[in-house]
Amino acid sequence: MGFEKHGLMPMFRVFTQDALDAIHLASLKVLEKTGIKIVHGQRILKMLKENGCTVDFEKGVAQFPSYVVEEALKKTPKYESKVGRRHISFTTDTETPYTVDLSTGEWRPSTLDDLEKLTRVTDALESYVAGGHLTTALDKPNNVRCLYDYAAALNNTEKPVGWSVYPPELAMQLTDYQLEIATAAAGSRKKLRKRPLGGGGFCTESPLKFEGRYVEVALKLAKLGYPCDVESMPLGGATAPVTFAGCLVMTNAEILSGVCTVQFASPGTSTSVGYIMGNLDMKTGLWGQGPEEGLLCAAAVEVARYYGFYVTVNGFNTASKMSGAQASYEKTMSTLLPVLAGADGVYGAGSLEGGMAASFEELVMDDEICKAVLKAVQGIEVNDETLAVDVIDKVGPGGHFLAEKHTLNHFREVLFFSELTDRRSYDGWKKAGGKSMVKRANERAEEILKEHWPTPLDKDVQKEISEIIGRAEKELPKTTL
Numbered sequence: 001m002g003f004e005k006h007g008l009m010p011m012f013r014v015f016t017q018d019a020l021d022a023i024h025l026a027s028l029k030v031l032e033k034t035g036i037k038i039v040h041g042q043r044i045l046k047m048l049k050e051n052g053c054t055v056d057f058e059k060g061v062a063q064f065p066s067y068v069v070e071e072a073l074k075k076t077p078k079y080e081s082k083v084g085r086r087h088i089s090f091t092t093d094t095e096t097p098y099t100v101d102l103s104t105g106e107w108r109p110s111t112l113d114d115l116e117k118l119t120r121v122t123d124a125l126e127s128y129v130a131g132g133h134l135t136t137a138l139d140k141p142n143n144v145r146c147l148y149d150y151a152a153a154l155n156n157t158e159k160p161v162g163w164s165v166y167p168p169e170l171a172m173q174l175t176d177y178q179l180e181i182a183t184a185a186a187g188s189r190k191k192l193r194k195r196p197l198g199g200g201g202f203c204t205e206s207p208l209k210f211e212g213r214y215v216e217v218a219l220k221l222a223k224l225g226y227p228c229d230v231e232s233m234p235l236g237g238a239t240a241p242v243t244f245a246g247c248l249v250m251t252n253a254e255i256l257s258g259v260c261t262v263q264f265a266s267p268g269t270s271t272s273v274g275y276i277m278g279n280l281d282m283k284t285g286l287w288g289q290g291p292e293e294g295l296l297c298a299a300a301v302e303v304a305r306y307y308g309f310y311v312t313v314n315g316f317n318t319a320s321k322m323s324g325a326q327a328s329y330e331k332t333m334s335t336l337l338p339v340l341a342g343a344d345g346v347y348g349a350g351s352l353e354g355g356m357a358a359s360f361e362e363l364v365m366d367d368e369i370c371k372a373v374l375k376a377v378q379g380i381e382v383n384d385e386t387l388a389v390d391v392i393d394k395v396g397p398g399g400h401f402l403a404e405k406h407t408l409n410h411f412r413e414v415l416f417f418s419e420l421t422d423r424r425s426y427d428g429w430k431k432a433g434g435k436s437m438v439k440r441a442n443e444r445a446e447e448i449l450k451e452h453w454p455t456p457l458d459k460d461v462q463k464e465i466s467e468i469i470g471r472a473e474k475e476l477p478k479t480t481l
Contacts, residue, residue, distance in 0.1 A: 008379025012340035014299040020306050023248055028066040030253040034208060035063035040168075041212025044219075044261065051264040064257055072260035075267040078308035079344070088339060089129040090370045092122055092363070093316070093351035095136040095149075095164065100352065100359040102445060105322070107357050112137035114358070115152050121363050121445055122350070123157035124452040127370035131157025133164065134350050135358040143170060143479045147177055147469045154185050154197065155462060158454045163198040167479050168213045175217045177472045184464045185457060193225060201229030203274075204254040206239035215261060222266040229312075230258035231274035235287060236296070238280040244296050251275055252303055259309075272310040275300035276347065278317070278354070287354040289319035289330055294337035301341040312345030313338045316366050321353050323361045323438045331366060336373050360445035361438055368420045375416040386410075420444065 015023075037060050038044055045062055049055040052068040098107045099114040118134045132153025140148040146165050153161040163182075165174040178198060186192035200221030202214040222228050232254040234240035240247040255273050262269050277296050281288035297313035304311035315335035320327035335346055349366035352359050380386075391406045401407050420440055422429055435443075456462070 008381055009377045010340065010379060011342065012298055012337055013302070014295065014341070015302050020302060023245065023252060023303055024306060026249040027252040027256055028069060030208075030249060031064040031069060031257055032066055033063070034253075035061045036208050036210060036254070036257045037061050038210045038212045038215070041210060041215060044210075044212050044215055047264055048261065051260075062257075064260060069256055069260055072263040073256075073307060075263045076259055076307075076309075077268060077270050079272070079310035088343060088374075089312075089345045090127050090349060091130050091312075091345060091347050092128060092134045092349045093347070093355045093358070094133045096134065096351050096355055096358040097136070097138065098357035099135050100322075100357050100361070102360045102442065102449075107321075109138045110135040110358065111139040112148055112152060115149060116156050117449055118350070118358055118360065118363065119153055119156040120452055120454060121360055121448050123159055123454045124448045125363060125367040127367040128349065129159065130161060131159035132161040134363070141473060141478065142167065142481055143476045144174075144177075144469055144473045146174060147181065147472055150178055150181055150198070151465050151469060154181070154465075155456050156454060161197060165214075165217060168211055170476055170479065171213045171217050172220070173476060174472070175220065177468060180468045181465050184461055184468065196226055198226070199229065200226045201231065201272075202258065203231040203233055203276075204258060206232060206234040206254065207250060208254060210258070210261075215258075218262065219265040222262055222269040227270040227272065228262045229272045229274060230255055230262065231276055231312075232258075233276040234278070236277070236279040237282065240277075242279070244292075244299060247277065247279075247296065248299060248303055251277060251300070255304075255309075256307075272312065272344075273304055274312045274345075274347070275304060276312075276314045278314070281319070287319070289317045289334075289354055291330070291333045293317050294334040297334070297343070298337040298341035301338055301343045305342065310344045312347050313343050314348045315339075315343075315346040316348040316351070316369070317354070319353060321357075323352070323359060323365065323441065327352060327362065328365060328369070328437075332369055332373070335369060336376065339373050339377055361441040364420065364441040364444045365437065368418060371418070372416060 039060060045055050045057055045060065048062045052065060054063040097110060099110040100107055115135050115137050119132045122128050122131045122134060133149060137145055137148045150163045163178050165171045165178065182197040183189055183192050185197055186195060200218040202218045205211055218228050232251045234247060234251050236242050236247040240250045259271055262271050275297065277300055278293055279288040279290065300313050301311055315338055316331045317334040318327040318330040320330065338346055350358055350363040352362060388406060391404055395401055395404065420437065
């Protein structure tokens with residue numbers, strides 16, 4: 001799913017081929033010399049050793065010889081669009097702990113009701129290819145919260161949904177319950193295989209560390225035929241080198257080791273990658289969210305493309321705590337460059353302060369950013385019709401083109417028509433209420449919540465899922481945040 005990238009799309013490039021080769025070789029050196037630490041992963045370490053890695057079981061560290069990495073990459077399916085043209089998908093942020101109240105604008109801990117409403121708004125906005133999980137139901141027990149999140153997503157969107165499992169100590173058991181819920185929603189195991197309502201994957205713990213229990217879940221799902229996503233979320237200057245090249249080398253090493261692990265366990269598994277990269281703000285000690293992150297993520301796209309991976313990077317980055325000018329300019333800057341670089345997916349819409357709070361207004365305004373970015377990168381077609389020499393000659397000096405058939409035929413495909421941005425005169429804007437863009441986004445979200453109701457799951461399916469969650473709540477041990 002997603003939007004087809006126009007064949008004339010201008011391209012932004014960061015690296016020469018020599019630079020990409022250098023990053024690749026440096027990543028291999030890190031994997032062979034330093035290696036990856038895997039906690040709670042003795043079985044995984046044993047598998048890595050059997051596939052040619054050097055393993056120190058006492059330290060829990062596996063080193064990956066370069067030839068082992070190269071062999072695993074050969075087993076990894078390369079991403080190619082069936083029609084020979086790549087697509088781009090925009091997705092929301094995930095599991096923010098707070099929600100910006102739609103009525104008061106104040107932050108508060110997220111609830112299941114917030115998640116359901118945010119999912120409905122996401123479903124209504126055409127830029128987003130998937131629904132659910134923008135925030136999380138903190139009013140539900142921690143040991144089964146991810147099950148409530150998944151059920152809420154399935155019941156409030158007709159778009160594809162994913163799932164997450166947490167906490168890690170219950171990851172494998174929770175995955176079994178997620179599969180039960182997915183089977184109930186799909187109608188049968190056979191139908192679920194045709195349309196997987198979720199997927200496997202894991203995120204590294206930078207620097208150079210895996211949580212083995214999450215890896216085990218991904219490997220289990222891979223054996224069941226689910227695709228796998230390997231992600232890394234480093235913070236330059238904190239959990240990765242501050243230099244962009246160094247940050248990319250370390251992140252790429254983590255990604256490559258994750259891909260190798262998946263391919264060793266289930267050769268040929270469809271595997272995508274996520275370079276979710278950022279930098280530490282040296283003034284605040286928080287995620288920086290600066291304009292340089294667009295450049296870093298554009299560079300990550302090129303590194304991933306070096307291997308033929310389907311790649312998602314983060315965009316929509318902002319350090320702002322409220323909707324407004326800062327959020328909009330930071331998000332546009334961090335989204336445009338990776339799109340120009342050819343990203344397959346851009347992740348992170350709908351949130352504030354680096355994914356800390358979900359915002360209805362941001363969901364609506366980020367949808368606008370998606371549309372504007374797609375218009376900006378559509379390219380310019382040059383042919384006899386678009387060069388318009390005959391039309392220019394017909395109108396001649398001092399004329400105008402408004403009444404020309406050429407204008408009527410082409411203005412819709414050329415110009416960007418916005419439902420949110422106000423382009424009226426000052427008097428027209430004041431007459432219409434003089435509303436800010438944030439206010440208009442607020443009203444659009446309210447309108448969606450009143451009018452947009454995705455088809456829910458059948459009542460019997462909802463009841464079955466509730467019973468599954470109730471059983472999990474009784475059977476699983478209690479946990480705390």
